[in-house]
Amino acid sequence: MEAARKTTPEPRDGGSGDNQMRYWRLDKRPRVEIEDDCLSLQTTPIPVLAEGEVLMRVIYLSLDATNRLWMEEIENMYMPAVPLNTPMQGFVLAEVAESRNPAFKPGQIAMGLGHWASHVVTDGAGWMALDRPEGVPLDLAFGVLAIAGPTAWFGMMEIGRPKPGDTVVVSAAAGAAGSCAAQIARLKGCRVIGIAGGADKCAWLKDEAKLDAVIDYKAENVAEALTRIAPDGIDILYENVGGDIMDASLANMKLGGTVVVCGLISTYNGAMGGDAGTGPKLFHNVILKRLRIQGFVVLDFMDRYGEAWAELIPWLRSGELKFRLDVADGLDKAVDALRSMYRSGNSGKLMVKIGEER
Amino acid sequence: MEAARKTTPEPRDGGSGDNQMRYWRLDKRPRVEIEDDCLSLQTTPIPVLAEGEVLMRVIYLSLDATNRLWMEEIENMYMPAVPLNTPMQGFVLAEVAESRNPAFKPGQIAMGLGHWASHVVTDGAGWMALDRPEGVPLDLAFGVLAIAGPTAWFGMMEIGRPKPGDTVVVSAAAGAAGSCAAQIARLKGCRVIGIAGGADKCAWLKDEAKLDAVIDYKAENVAEALTRIAPDGIDILYENVGGDIMDASLANMKLGGTVVVCGLISTYNGAMGGDAGTGPKLFHNVILKRLRIQGFVVLDFMDRYGEAWAELIPWLRSGELKFRLDVADGLDKAVDALRSMYRSGNSGKLMVKIGEER
Numbered sequence: 001m002e003a004a005r006k007t008t009p010e011p012r013d014g015g016s017g018d019n020q021m022r023y024w025r026l027d028k029r030p031r032v033e034i035e036d037d038c039l040s041l042q043t044t045p046i047p048v049l050a051e052g053e054v055l056m057r058v059i060y061l062s063l064d065a066t067n068r069l070w071m072e073e074i075e076n077m078y079m080p081a082v083p084l085n086t087p088m089q090g091f092v093l094a095e096v097a098e099s100r101n102p103a104f105k106p107g108q109i110a111m112g113l114g115h116w117a118s119h120v121v122t123d124g125a126g127w128m129a130l131d132r133p134e135g136v137p138l139d140l141a142f143g144v145l146a147i148a149g150p151t152a153w154f155g156m157m158e159i160g161r162p163k164p165g166d167t168v169v170v171s172a173a174a175g176a177a178g179s180c181a182a183q184i185a186r187l188k189g190c191r192v193i194g195i196a197g198g199a200d201k202c203a204w205l206k207d208e209a210k211l212d213a214v215i216d217y218k219a220e221n222v223a224e225a226l227t228r229i230a231p232d233g234i235d236i237l238y239e240n241v242g243g244d245i246m247d248a249s250l251a252n253m254k255l256g257g258t259v260v261v262c263g264l265i266s267t268y269n270g271a272m273g274g275d276a277g278t279g280p281k282l283f284h285n286v287i288l289k290r291l292r293i294q295g296f297v298v299l300d301f302m303d304r305y306g307e308a309w310a311e312l313i314p315w316l317r318s319g320e321l322k323f324r325l326d327v328a329d330g331l332d333k334a335v336d337a338l339r340s341m342y343r344s345g346n347s348g349k350l351m352v353k354i355g356e357e358r
Numbered sequence: 359m360e361a362a363r364k365t366t367p368e369p370r371d372g373g374s375g376d377n378q379m380r381y382w383r384l385d386k387r388p389r390v391e392i393e394d395d396c397l398s399l400q401t402t403p404i405p406v407l408a409e410g411e412v413l414m415r416v417i418y419l420s421l422d423a424t425n426r427l428w429m430e431e432i433e434n435m436y437m438p439a440v441p442l443n444t445p446m447q448g449f450v451l452a453e454v455a456e457s458r459n460p461a462f463k464p465g466q467i468a469m470g471l472g473h474w475a476s477h478v479v480t481d482g483a484g485w486m487a488l489d490r491p492e493g494v495p496l497d498l499a500f501g502v503l504a505i506a507g508p509t510a511w512f513g514m515m516e517i518g519r520p521k522p523g524d525t526v527v528v529s530a531a532a533g534a535a536g537s538c539a540a541q542i543a544r545l546k547g548c549r550v551i552g553i554a555g556g557a558d559k560c561a562w563l564k565d566e567a568k569l570d571a572v573i574d575y576k577a578e579n580v581a582e583a584l585t586r587i588a589p590d591g592i593d594i595l596y597e598n599v600g601g602d603i604m605d606a607s608l609a610n611m612k613l614g615g616t617v618v619v620c621g622l623i624s625t626y627n628g629a630m631g632g633d634a635g636t637g638p639k640l641f642h643n644v645i646l647k648r649l650r651i652q653g654f655v656v657l658d659f660m661d662r663y664g665e666a667w668a669e670l671i672p673w674l675r676s677g678e679l680k681f682r683l684d685v686a687d688g689l690d691k692a693v694d695a696l697r698s699m700y701r702s703g704n705s706g707k708l709m710v711k712i713g714e715e716r
Contacts, residue, residue, distance in 0.1 A: 075609075076646050242641075251433070261644045279637020283600075286619045286653035288434050293651040295644035 019046040022331055023087040023117035030071050033342075038071065039088060039116075039335050046119055054104045054127075056094035056112075056120040059357055060142050061331075063090065063338045063350040064176075065240075065265045078297045087115035088334075093142040094120065095358065096129070104129055109138070111146055116334050118354055128305075135317045138357050143325050143349040144180065144316060145309055151262060151298040152180030152238075153308035156188075158301070159260045159294045160236040164189030167230050169249050172240035173211070174201035174324075176349035177262055180312075181238045183209050183321050190236075193229055195222060195245060197344050204347075208322045222248035233257065242266045242280070250282040253289045261295040265342065324348025377404040380689055381445040381475035388429050391700075396429065397446060397474075397693050404477055412462045412485075414452035414470075414478040417715055418500050419689075421448065421696045421708040422534075423598075423623045436655045445473035446692075451500040452478065453716065454487070462487055467496070469504055474692050476712055486663075493675045496715050501683050501707040502538065502674060503667055509620060509656040510538030510596075511666035514546075516659075517618045517652045518594040522547030525588050527607050530598035531569070532559035532682075534707035535620055538670075539596045541567050541679050548594075551587055553580060553603060555702050562705075566680045580606035591615065600624045600638070608640040611647045619653040623700065682706025 025042045028035075049055055067090055073081045082089050092114035096104045101124045104110060112127030114120035133141045155177075162168060168185040172178040173194025182205070186192045193213045194205045202214040215225040222245060226234070233254030239246050242264030253259070267278075286293055301308075315321035326348040328337040334352045341350055383400045386393075407413055425448055431439045440447050450472035454462045459482045462468060470485030472478035491499045513535070520526060526543040530536040531552025540563070544550045551571045552563045560572040573583040580603060584592070591612030597604050600622030611617070625636075644651055659666075673679035684706040686695040692710045699708055 074646070076643065078646055264642050264645065267642060278639060279641030281636060283637030283641070284622050284625060285434065286651060287622065287655065288432070288436055288653075290654050290658065291652065293644060294649065295646075296648050297645065300648065 020044065021046045021117060021119035023115050024331070024334055026071060026082050026084055026086060026088045028084070029073065029081075030068070034068065034071070034335065034339055041332065047121055049098055049100045049121065052101050052123050053099075054096055054101045054110075054122055054124050055098040056092070056110060056114060056122060056127075057097040058092045058094045058114060058118055058120060058354045060093040060139060060327075061090050061114075061116055061334060061352040061354055062092065062142065062146050063334070063341065063352065064147055065263055065341060067338055068342070078299065087117050089113060090116050091146050092117075092120065092354075093138070093146065095355070111142065116331065116352075118331060133313055133316075136313065139325055139327065139351065139353075140316065140323060141313075143176070143351055144312060144321070144323050145305075147298060148176035148323075148349055149180050149312045150301060150305050150308040151177040152184055153312060154298060154301045154304070155260045155262045155296055156181050156184045156236075156238060157308075159296055160185070160238060160258055162188045162190045162236055166190045166235035167193070167232065167254070168236045168238065169193045169195065169226065169230070169234045169252075170238040170240070171195045171245050171249065172263070172265065173205055173209075173214070174347065175240060176323075178238070178240050179205070179209055179323065179348075180321065181260075181262070182211055183315075184311075185236070185238070186210060186212075187315065187320060193226070193234075195241075195249075201347060204324065208324075210322075217245060223251050226252040236260065238262060240265060246280050247282045250280055250285045250291075253285060253291055256290050257292075259291055259293040261293060326350050328352045330354070378402065379404045379475060379477040381473050382689070382692055384429060384440050384442055384444060384446045386442070387431065387439070388426070392426065392429070392693065392697055399690065405479060407456055407458045407479065410459050410481050411457075412454055412459045412468075412480055412482050413456040414450070414468060414472060414480060414485075415455040416450045416452045416472060416476055416478060416712045418451040418497060418685075419448050419472075419474055419692060419710040419712055420450065420500070420504050421692070421699065421710065422505055423621055423699060425696055426700070436657065445475050447471060448474050449504050450478065450712075451496070451504065453713070469500065474689065474710075476689060484660075491671055491674075494671065497683055497685065497709065497711075498674065498681060499671075501534070501709055502670060502679070502681050503663075505656060506534035506681075506707055507538050507670045508659060508663050508666040509535040510542055511670060512656060512659045512662070513618045513620045513654055514539050514542045514594075514596060515666075517654055518543070518596060518616055520546045520548045520594055524548045524593035525551070525590065525612070526594045526596065527551045527553065527584065527588070527592045527610075528596040528598070529553045529603050529607065530621070530623065531563055531567075531572070532705065533598060534681075536596070536598050537563070537567055537681065537706075538679065539618075539620070540569055541673075542669075543594070543596070544568060544570075545673065545678060551584070551592075553599075553607075559705060562682065566682075568680075575603060581609050584610040594618065596620060598623060604638050605640045608638055608643045608649075611643060611649055614648050615650075617649055617651040619651060684708050686710045688712070 024039045096108045110129045168190045170182040174196040192211045194211045197218045202216045205214045237249045237259045240263040243266035326346045454466045468487045526548040528540040532554040550569045552569045555576045560574045563572045595607045595617045598621040601624035684704045
């Protein structure tokens with residue numbers, strides 16, 4: 001992560017003043033929700049590039065559940081909190097607008113940890129220049145390949161290690177990482193059960209993502225549904241939610257099962273920094289069922305993204321991997337769009353379109 | 359476990375009436391503590407053996423934290439609850455008193471899942487006849503080799519997988535499994551920190567078990583002590599306790615660390631069957647620190663006991679592995695002795711001496 005952090009210098013003065021950039025500044029750390037006074041939209045001149053620097057014109061901003069955590073000072077967090085009074089950080093897809101760095105040529109597409117901003121100045125560390133993937137629209141490629149797809153792929157393949165015929169449960173299965181994880185398991189020959197909230201998401205998982213079974217947690221008792229649908233138990237749980245939803249699955253694990261802990265979104269609003277957090281009530285099943293419960297952070301696998309892409313890109317191209325984008329239009333919408341995620345208000349991968357594709 | 363269960367037929371009538379056996383009968387399932395009306399001492403005639411059966415005269419009964427769980431109907435438990443109105447079950451060391459089974463000869467020592475009883479009639483399934491281990495007293499051999507030693511060995515070696523130089527933390531380190539686990543890690547070249555309650559236990563861990571550091575949870579803040587003693591973090595946590603003690607260690611794990619979940623004794627009195635259980639508050643560290651948290655039950659390794667014994671017996675003989683026995687005298691004492699364990703009242707492996715060694 002150190003390398004990635006170097007890619008997010010603050011906006012600074014020094015530009016001509018003719019060219020302005022806009023960005024969301026983190027003014028205050030959220031307490032529970034992301035309150036209205038936490039972020040504000042700012043305008044500043046685009047600075048003159050120093051030797052080695054690149055000016056990225058942002059096209060898409062990825063919104064991810066973990067962004068909420070970056071706003072807080074959390075002990076042992078996998079990266080330092082975004083400093084107050086600096087631009088909010090996020091993964092972005094951008095076009096190289098100007099470059100004084102030989103690794104990036106104007107007009108190229110690049111991806112990296114940038115800002116909630118119209119432009120990012122970076123020394124290029126932690127950024128990758130990309131070929132436009134043939135046969136896959138740019139928004140879809142970014143939506144899948146930046147975070148969600150590799151998160152799903154490494155979590156499922158490296159930690160879950162599915163075997164054909166395994167019963168796999170994915171929570172938040174209609175979410176970005178969840179929908180990829182569920183379909184990866186399906187493409188690897190597993191029987192896949194998705195947990196999601198609402199008829200629309202469940203219908204998409206059944207009809208488009210072709211899961212074997214779907215449980216609507218808003219309409220059904222999840223533990224009972226799992227007992228009915230997976231009477232022999234769950235081999236692999238790919239967990240995105242935590243809390244009661246996770247307990248429902250823990251109650252139904254097979255002896256020797258695996259729990260891939262990708263996210264615990266039900267606990268992210270305020271609980272993680274303090275002592276209000278509660279672990280799974282059925283934690284003792286780790287013994288009774290001899291479980292392996294293992295967490296990961298996709299950033300650890302950044303130097304191996306190519307392995308994930310080698311499977312994901314052909315699946316996207318062939319249409320075997322379906323993916324829903326939920327694109328907010330314009331930088332102004334970023335905060336509201338992220339908030340909607342914690343209310344399950346999004347249907348598909350949340351992104352913000354900030355600039356035009358060219 | 360199925361095989362082991364076959365070894366515990368109920369006492370039945372049919373003996374001459376001259377020879378009586380005594381046993382603790384489970385009359386009622388405990389609610390929270392093991393209340394006074396849960397078990398009662400019974401006397402019954404020793405039955406005449408059927409073909410294939412063996413009469414075991416019990417010498418030692420092992421008391422283990424998990425015994426409390428066997429008294430309750432717990433969903434997904436690793437073995438069925440002890441049926442009401444039958445003898446309470448436990449691991450015992452016995453002498454073959456009579457045999458109509460060619461695998462067991464009168465006078466031989468044997469070990470298996472038996473009863474809290476003076477005698478056990480079994481078909482021999484799940485029992486092992488033993489050679490008296492040379493140079494190791496029988497009570498010590500039973501105390502280490504029946505449950506505690508293999509539990510420690512398989513948990514540490516198969517799940518923890520220590521490397522020389524690793525920082526290893528063991529909770530309930532003065533307990534039976536804990537003291538073995540801590541010393542196994544030490545003998546494998548790790549730096550070992552034990553957590554225990556009270557000056558006596560801590561002194562024993564330091565002076566006799568030769569741990570590198572000891573934390574008295576009754577006298578110190580465990581999380582702060584761990585931060586001070588293991589500033590670079592914990593590679594392997596061997597957890598016997600759960601609750602706040604486990605959280606103190608979870609706060610101090612190294613990135614990519616391993617948590618071996620051997621027991622969660624702080625949660626056993628009443629919480630496991632209901633919904634009163636709470637998992638570790640710092641469960642989200644499974645993601646932030648990319649932990650592997652894995653549980654096990656030693657009974658799964660019964661057919662591999664020899665691997666553990668091959669290291670444990672020489673260590674016992676040479677004195678490199680120290681072990682404290684806490685032996686209650688007489689079957690009458692069994693219930694009170696088990697209760698003392700949940701109050702940390704024992705100092706060393708709890709056993710009940712039921713019959714004489716000959």
